[in-house]
Amino acid sequence: MSPREVAPDHPAGDVPLIDVHAHFWHPGTGRADWEAPNRARLRAGARIGISCHIGSILGSFGHTSPTYLPSPADVTTGNDAMLAIAEGEGSLVRAYVAVNPNDGRHALDEIERCVARGAIGIKLAASRRADHPLLDPIAELAADHGLPVLHHIWQHRRQEWPGQEASDGVELARLAGRHPRVWFILAHIGGGGDYRHTFAAAGDVPNILFDLSGSGVDRGMLDDAVASVGTERLVWGSDITMETGLAKLLALEELGLPPAGLEDVRWRTAARVFPPGSFARLGGGVRKARTA
Amino acid sequence: MSGGLVDVNALIGGHPFRDIPHPEPGILLRVLEREMIRAAWVGHLPSAFWRDSLPGNARLYEALASHSPKLRPVPVVRPDWPGWERAVAEANARGAPAVRAYPPQWRMGPDDAHMAALARACAEAGLVLLLTVRFEDARQRHWMDAAGDLSGAAIRHIVRAADARIIVTAAGRALIEEVHWGLTPEERARLFWDISWIWGPPEDDLAHLLRTVGASRFVYGTHWPLRLAQTPRANLALLPDDVADPKLADPDDIVRLAGAR
Secondary structure: OOHHHHOOOOOOOOOOOEEEEEEOOOHHHOOOOOHHHHHHHHHHHHHHOOOEEEEEOOOOOOOOOOOOOOOHHHHHHHHHHHHHHHHHHHHHEEEEEEEOOOOHHHHHHHHHHHHHOOOOEEEEOOOOOOOOHHHHHHHHHHHHHOOOEEEOOOEOOOOOOOOOOOOOHHHHHHHHHHOOOOOEEEOOOOOOEOHHHHHHHHOOOOOEEEEOOOOOOEOOHHHHHHHHHOHHHEEOOOOOOHHHHHHHHHHHHHHOOOHHHHHHHHHHHHHHHOOOOOOHHHHHHHHHHHHO | OOOOEEEEEEEEOOEOOEOOOOOOHHHHHHHHHHOOEEEEEEEEHHHHHOOOOHHHHHHHHHHHHHHOOOEEEOOEOOOOOOOHHHHHHHHHHOOOOEEEEOOOOOOOOOOOHHHHHHHHHHHHHOOEEEEEOOOOOHHHOOOOOOOOOOOHHHHHHHHHHOOOOEEEEOOOHHHHHHHHOOOOHHHHOOEEEEOOOOOOOOOOHHHHHHHHOOHHHEEOOOOEOOEOOHHHHHHHHOOOHHHOOOOOOOHHHHHHHOOOO
């Protein structure tokens, strides 16, 4: 029998599942097949059992301005496209508003505009170091609206990388320390670098959550994550490799966590930090899980 | 696959640059059972970083001796080391289906004559030659881990050198396409790839490769204990319907093609 033949409809179970780190594409990203990855995400999400994809679009993804340093025009175009996808998919897809802190006024206006259209969180990529004061007004606005901030993070940044001004856990911890009313989601512990450095750098900062996404599937990473910060501060995501996301769900089941711990990672922590009412689709599933 | 899955890319032993939990044969056996994998071709991870691989081979044979045929040894042969031909002969005598080689770790260039000699020796011995593109993502490597990835040029050179059957592990789509379409049909027929590092959705690299290169060129591999063994299972489970349940190559058939027992 093949793995597909022996797998149930949802290989990692039917408990609600929120993907806090999804991306979508649009025609202005320069790829003729831009619809294909969007369709593939929803197809694979249905197979995995994802209840809600929280997605962002990083401007033009490099087509007309750099992915991690998008121009204001590209930021707006990307956010409009993301909001349109979310509106079209109902509660299956929700949107982050992505902003570039170097264009501070535009970033704040964009957050207000997109929240009014339904965005439920802020996405910061690698446009400015996470601990720079330019990020403070954005974090203050996040606090005012009760929005979590998903921040692209390099796990132990040991050098400058071209095309981005990346940050690591040390730098995000400084920002989070200045804004204790905001939930920060430290992106993709499997996304490159050394996650053990990240846990050491940000594990003690209580308003930082850690998303499990990224192509990295090192054995030991999940064990270390649970041991370092507990399931209450881990959130599941897939980023641009959904097979590694599913593999991590399957591996989490092997860790011997109590059901409540698995629920934390799958949806409960996300449901706690995003604005109330963000996940209408979970309805019955949430009630079922809470009474289990 | 009629006889069940075979993992061609498993290892035992530690890694010099990070902690790996329980990289032992007994744990691997439990993983195979959980993942419904019938058998594994198993290498000795530390040997990849040792100057002389022979002590590692001895440890590998000893560690797996009581786990045959579920765990099959895949020793290392370093073809620029004096007397390397004896390691090939020993692998054959001990029933190994394949031997491993690590040109980047040995600082061998893409057209190194030693690797061509090893390919010829494998062809003569009926052994599969197993190559590794990488052990870790380049973004996380220790500063002392300076070997770099195995290049497409190196793979093409080895494939063209002899009529050996070759499995390349831990490659991604770009490298696979570069090599596959840079070989003649006869040369491609000698070459196989494991799926341990190929991306799934939303990019759907694995689905694309199954459509274009063909399922018969791919084998199942986990890269355990470095990576979660669940990853290739997850990848196959997420394939779109038009390439669902692909008929991957059976490693036992590759061994038969190689002319082994």
